[in-house]
Amino acid sequence: MYLADNQLLEGTDELHRIRLHRNKLAHEPGVYCSWEELRKDMNHIEIGLVTLGLARSTGKLDYFAERSALEESPEPGIKFSRTFTYGVKEEGQTALEISWTQKFHDG
Numbered sequence: 001m002y003l004a005d006n007q008l009l010e011g012t013d014e015l016h017r018i019r020l021h022r023n024k025l026a027h028e029p030g031v032y033c034s035w036e037e038l039r040k041d042m043n044h045i046e047i048g049l050v051t052l053g054l055a056r057s058t059g060k061l062d063y064f065a066e067r068s069a070l071e072e073s074p075e076p077g078i079k080f081s082r083t084f085t086y087g088v089k090e091e092g093q094t095a096l097e098i099s100w101t102q103k104f105h106d107g
Helices: 012-027 035-051
Strands: 061-067 078-090 093-105
Touching: 012 035
Parallel strands: none
Antiparallel strands: 061 078, 078 093
């Protein structure tokens, strides 16, 4: 392998094993992967990408979800509304946030 032969990347045997297992997962019924194995494999892949300068290390990720209380709505025809929000924080800063409002109509 070019990266291993030129000493550009360590752990190429492990990355090759991961690639072969990924192909089995994608194409062979009944093949599985535990969450722990997935975490370990993702760590090996991330180290390789960071070493090659193709990615940066993943920071500490926290996930959140919120639902507001029901509030009376000033909007015509809408009695109440509430907002749902979920997202991801990386190193304490919001990296992704998605929200929507549920509206309860009169009558």
